[in-house]
Amino acid sequence: MKLTGKAYKFGDDVNTDLIISGRYKFSTLDMKDLAKHVMEDVDPDFSRKVEPGQSFIVAGRNFGCGSSREQAPLAIKEAGVVAVIAPSFARIFYRNAVNVGLVVLEGDTGNIEEGDRLEVDLEEHLIRDEAKKTEIRIKPLPEIMVGILSEGGLAAYFKKHGGFEIS
Amino acid sequence: MRKTIAEKILGSHCGKEVRAGDIVVADVDFVLAQDGTAPLAVRAFREMGGREVFDKDKVTFIIDHNAPSPNQRVSSLHKTMREFSREMGFSLYDVGEGICHQVVMEGGHALPGGLVVGADSHTCTYGALNCFSTGVGSTDLAAALIAGKLWFKVPETMKFILKGNLPAGVYSKDVALYLIGERGAEGANYKAIEFTGELINGLSLESRFTITNMVVEMGAKVGMMNIDEKAREWMREHSSPDISLHPVEADAGAVYEDILEYDLSSLEPQVARPHRVDKVSSVGEVAGQKIDQAFLGTCTNGRLEDLRIAADILKGKEVHPEVRLIVAPASRKVFLKAMKEGIITVLIESGAAVINPGCGACVGTHAGVPADGEVVISTANRNFKGRMGNANASIYLASPATVAASAIEGKITDPRKYIQKTEDRGQGTENKRIDSK
Numbered sequence: 001m002k003l004t005g006k007a008y009k010f011g012d013d014v015n016t017d018l019i020i021s022g023r024y025k026f027s028t029l030d031m032k033d034l035a036k037h038v039m040e041d042v043d044p045d046f047s048r049k050v051e052p053g054q055s056f057i058v059a060g061r062n063f064g065c066g067s068s069r070e071q072a073p074l075a076i077k078e079a080g081v082v083a084v085i086a087p088s089f090a091r092i093f094y095r096n097a098v099n100v101g102l103v104v105l106e107g108d109t110g111n112i113e114e115g116d117r118l119e120v121d122l123e124e125h126l127i128r129d130e131a132k133k134t135e136i137r138i139k140p141l142p143e144i145m146v147g148i149l150s151e152g153g154l155a156a157y158f159k160k161h162g163g164f165e166i167s
Numbered sequence: 168m169r170k171t172i173a174e175k176i177l178g179s180h181c182g183k184e185v186r187a188g189d190i191v192v193a194d195v196d197f198v199l200a201q202d203g204t205a206p207l208a209v210r211a212f213r214e215m216g217g218r219e220v221f222d223k224d225k226v227t228f229i230i231d232h233n234a235p236s237p238n239q240r241v242s243s244l245h246k247t248m249r250e251f252s253r254e255m256g257f258s259l260y261d262v263g264e265g266i267c268h269q270v271v272m273e274g275g276h277a278l279p280g281g282l283v284v285g286a287d288s289h290t291c292t293y294g295a296l297n298c299f300s301t302g303v304g305s306t307d308l309a310a311a312l313i314a315g316k317l318w319f320k321v322p323e324t325m326k327f328i329l330k331g332n333l334p335a336g337v338y339s340k341d342v343a344l345y346l347i348g349e350r351g352a353e354g355a356n357y358k359a360i361e362f363t364g365e366l367i368n369g370l371s372l373e374s375r376f377t378i379t380n381m382v383v384e385m386g387a388k389v390g391m392m393n394i395d396e397k398a399r400e401w402m403r404e405h406s407s408p409d410i411s412l413h414p415v416e417a418d419a420g421a422v423y424e425d426i427l428e429y430d431l432s433s434l435e436p437q438v439a440r441p442h443r444v445d446k447v448s449s450v451g452e453v454a455g456q457k458i459d460q461a462f463l464g465t466c467t468n469g470r471l472e473d474l475r476i477a478a479d480i481l482k483g484k485e486v487h488p489e490v491r492l493i494v495a496p497a498s499r500k501v502f503l504k505a506m507k508e509g510i511i512t513v514l515i516e517s518g519a520a521v522i523n524p525g526c527g528a529c530v531g532t533h534a535g536v537p538a539d540g541e542v543v544i545s546t547a548n549r550n551f552k553g554r555m556g557n558a559n560a561s562i563y564l565a566s567p568a569t570v571a572a573s574a575i576e577g578k579i580t581d582p583r584k585y586i587q588k589t590e591d592r593g594q595g596t597e598n599k600r601i602d603s604k
Binding site: 061100142166 | 191214238353552554
């Protein structure tokens with residue numbers, strides 16, 4: 001499976017309050033509403049700039065640190081971001097992203113620039129930066145997470161399998 | 168094989184020998200969610216086809232993040248939680264009962280050797296009770312509600328050996344901030360931590376909770392401590408008297424990813440500066456910074472001992488006229504004890520606004536949202552931009568003593584000038600109740 005789109009760059013330690021602020025997330029389950037405010041305190045125009053299905057968040061280290069709010073990956077997904085790419089993710093965010101069916105990719109994002117066109121090859125574990133003509137290796141997910149992601153998230157996975165399947 | 172605490176507890180909950188790096192499906196002993204995460208968990212529970220929870224005595228919901236409800240939309244989410252808990256027959260701690268982590272520990276739901284998941288990142292607090300406890304999201308929580316199991320990666324463990332006794336005016340919050348400053352926000356990402364050493368042994372349980380509460384601020388999955396007589400005493404007094412304890416200790420020779428030793432006998436009060444928890448300096452470096460609001464509370468520092476330390480400093484003094492001091496006790500039990508001890512009277516007489524137990528001011532939902540350009544000093548665990556509800560405000564994190572001293576002076580202040588030389592109470596190195604036995 002291949003994903004393509006444009007890179008939107010963010011720095012290190014983007015926390016869950018920056019992804020979706022507590023002033024919005026505690027009062028609604030309407031993800032379309034939350035998606036309008038995604039990344040707002042870092043880039044107020046982000047939700048308007050994103051081209052749904054054609055955009056990547058490309059971040060620095062420890063993306064998603066902070067709270068356990070699943071609204072963070074859900075709001076990113078609802079905004080139309082196809083994947084988040086970062087050298088490392090905070091633990092709870094990483095798990096939540098996979099559970100809600102948001103693709104998260106661990107790789108070296110240092111040379112990717114804002115606006116670069118990227119192609120992600122999930123089978124080959126590679127990101128191709130078309131502007132830089134470079135390839136970046138991505139770390140494969142654990143098998144159980146591949147299983148969850150391939151069902152579109154944990155809810156569908158759990159319903160299908162009736163539990164967790166590990167070898 | 169010689170094992171860490173994490174390897175032993177996850178192993179005992181999946182019925183096989185495990186080592187760091189293994190992926191296991193383990194039985195959980197208790198499951199909790201709060202009003203920021205439970206409504207989504209209920210939705211996921213339905214989507215998964217859930218009909219009942221795995222064990223109604225091992226589940227609870229807590230309404231603390233937005234309590235009492237500030238608006239209709241939140242009220243409707245709270246109603247969803249109440250209806251779901253009634254339908255399923257499990258308990259719910261409603262408005263005013265307290266912050267989830269405090270009520271779970273007070274309720275005897277987090278036990279030594281146990282495995283607890285909570286849809287709140289500070290679930291890691293119960294590690295001080297030797298309980299492997301960690302934060303998860305709403306969908307993971309829904310799966311645990313149905314199955315009573317969840318998948319885990321057995322974490323590698325970092326061992327922190329903390330030496331020395333803390334000087335007067337320096338507290339476990341200062342230890343937590345110092346260690347986070349040293350290690351960084353990602354310094355223990357995905358790892359379990361084991362805390363040992365004479366410094367930990369000398370701390371009261373309430374002080375230990377402050378340290379394990381904050382391990383997630385360096386990315387850790389959990390921060391574990393051993394059970395000693397002080398811990399047993401705390402559990403006898405605060406949780407169910409008939410609890411059976413099965414504490415787990417690491418084997419000598421267990422494999423650690425890292426072993427770090429710190430001698431903190433000359434530690435100074437610490438402050439985390441905006442907008443990062445790991446941007447830590449000694450109080451002296453930021454002393455004099457004008458503040459508009461001071462906040463004493465949260466799952467980090469809203470316990471009786473914390474309120475007592477602040478009251479000792481504020482007794483007979485007044486909060487600076489240009490500062491609002493907001494106090495939120497961690498739970499109803501804490502609130503009542505603080506009233507009986509006269510602590511609440513002292514705080515209110517000094518000018519504090521005492522609000523009901525809950526998380527509101529810390530998470531920016533209500534009850535203390537700062538204005539643009541304002542500066543807050545808080546006993547909370549996070550100072551992220553926007554955390555208290557306004558991205559144009561700045562938050563400093565510090566101990567209850569530093570917050571109280573700063574509230575008096577209207578600027579960030581080293582609390583040691585307010586600490587009596589013959590300090591005989593507080594977080595320091597003794598616990599009067601135990602020592603008097």
